[in-house]
Amino acid sequence: MKHNNTGGLWSNNYKKLGDMRPDFIGEITIGNVTHKIAMWRNTKGTGNKPDYNIVVTEPAPTPAQVVDVSKVKDDDLPF
Numbered sequence: 001m002k003h004n005n006t007g008g009l010w011s012n013n014y015k016k017l018g019d020m021r022p023d024f025i026g027e028i029t030i031g032n033v034t035h036k037i038a039m040w041r042n043t044k045g046t047g048n049k050p051d052y053n054i055v056v057t058e059p060a061p062t063p064a065q066v067v068d069v070s071k072v073k074d075d076d077l078p079f
Contacts, residue, residue, distance in 0.1 A: 004029055009039055028056065035059060 007028025015021040022038035029035070036057040042049050 004032055007037060009037060022055075033059060 007026060009024040009026035012022055012025045015023060023041045024037075024039040026037045026039075027034050028037050036059070038055045038057070040053045042051055042053060
């Protein structure tokens, strides 16, 4: 997604009857960072349970964000 505070969900074509995969998958952009979304339909129970459950996952670090520990010197450590 390109616009901030927007997102989209699509039917999960890989879901099979009875498995635990989400019913819908997609992305949402918050604070100019794109996150993954997974959403499940609640098929059991009524009352206080929501119709859908949503999980938002933070993006994995990019290679530029990963520290190469072999290049860290003892002087760089705070302890």
